[in-house]
Amino acid sequence: MRKKYLALVSLCAGTMLLSACGNLGSSGSGNSVTQSTQQSKKGYQTTGQVDTSDYQGVIENGRYLTSKARGVGIVQNSENMLNLKSFESGMTTLSKEEFPTKDYIFREGQLLTKGTVQDWLGRKSKDNPTGLNPEDNGEKDADKRNPIYIQQIEEQDYMKETDGKLELAGITIGIGMNRKDYYQKEQYGAMYTTNISKEKMEEEGKKAAAEVLKRVRKLDGASDVPILICMYEQAPNDSLVGGTFYAYSVSDGDTLGSWKETNLQTSVLPSTAENGAVNDNDESSFNAFKNKTQSFFPNLAGVTAQAKYKNKSLQELHVKITTQFYSETEIRSFTQFVSQMAKTYLPGDIPIDITIKGSDGEVQAFLAREKDSGNFYAHVFDD
Structure with missing residues (x-):
């Protein structure tokens, strides 16, 4: 499972230059690459692009x-x-x-x-x-x-x-x-x-x-x-x-x-004394998502997020959830539930990704949604 996760992270983490995981789309298959690896007739080769907003x-x-x-x-x-x-x-x-x-x-x-x-x-x-x-x-x-x-x-x-x-x-x-x-x-x-x-x-x-x-x-x-x-x-x-x-x-x-x-700023949600909320509405919506998730699935060790702002306007959200689930059926059910709660409570006009980890640190599931997209792409990692 770790190898599968590392393969996913290698595509969407790091500099996030070529094709971010936020471009995965809302279906299991994800978006097709609009431009495949390009071999220039004039002698150089590039990776191609998934989205014109990426290099x-x-x-x-x-x-x-x-x-x-x-x-x-x-x-x-x-x-x-x-x-x-x-x-x-x-x-x-x-x-x-x-x-x-x-x-x-x-x-x-x-x-x-x-x-x-x-x-x-x-x-x-x-x-x-x-x-x-x-x-x-x-x-x-x-x-x-x-x-x-x-x-x-x-x-x-x-x-x-x-x-x-x-x-x-x-x-x-x-x-x-x-x-x-x-x-x-x-x-x-x-x-x-x-x-x-x-x-x-x-x-x-x-x-x-x-x-x-x-x-x-x-x-x-x-x-x-x-x-x-x-x-x-x-x-x-x-x-x-x-x-x-x-x-x-x-x-x-x-x-x-x-x-x-x-005019960039990074904040932790829920906010702490050292890192206050940039926007109270963002804090409220995230807390609603967090509380709803924890009330239905109490076996959670933590729900936090990294929020990135420009001019005090939320640009992207990276959520981390730590669980104590062990069975694949629990993880799948929880992933489906998280997808619905995120769609309901989290902002719909920014890119969002959600990583679900077990208490042992192993990644159990990953969800992502593009800006202004509807449903979340979701993948559950099995053994």
Whole structure:
């Protein structure tokens, strides 16, 4: 069952660039692909598209071209893997404004290598002069030490066809910034935290963005293409949601343009004291869904959701339900019930996906619905 789930997640998670699970449709068979894998008569190959709102991806030598440095900072230094998913999907969302899907083809970052990103994310020192984080001042006190401000850096490339070849036509660079820097005073010791103010995070982020732009401009093919730099605030390790992009800037030359706010926000439902509801109506509708579901099926360990907003308007909802069911008949009955309750109580004008897991962590069922669609696509995983 885990293999089946991982196969599904590989199609709909990650950067959600090519064909999101929100495009599965409302029937068991899902929507047919409107454009199959495309082999250009002029010599390059792409993945094709399920929906024109998503990018085609680049295929090289019969294989999807993967990133050279995906997730370096998160894998090494953060326990909240939701930051990686929110980081990549948010980069893509912001990129669509600057590099429309009808005009550009997506390529995973090929300019920044794993080693380069690791060096940039490190502290500046004699051995690592390219480090973007400050030197270690030797202090161990949370308020005296120099924290790690920059947690992750990722590149996305946007291509156009020129004379039968794909050429680099735009770059997006995401820079993930810490509000909390976790550290140990000694190896294998207790974990401590340095808190970073929002003002300091933004100040250090702008400095890093200017330096990253300067360095990227020196890379082959990047000297004269538009570069979008997006700034991301990491969520804490104990957060139930990923972080959020807070600002972006576009450069057509050697300097950054003006910074613009994204007006994006991620919230947990039901809301907590640390993470209040963005919209009371969304909170009420989700609580109605949660309460109705739990009242009919009491063997539930939890019903939560990650809600994504733009300008305080709900854009998408990702629901997680943990059960204590063991029989396939229980899981199927519950999945059918959840589908009806979601259709009744959750907003109908946004993409929604619902993952049902057992108490052992195994995924038991998955449901999804496109924006403005009617019924949910549902799949129950058996052994």
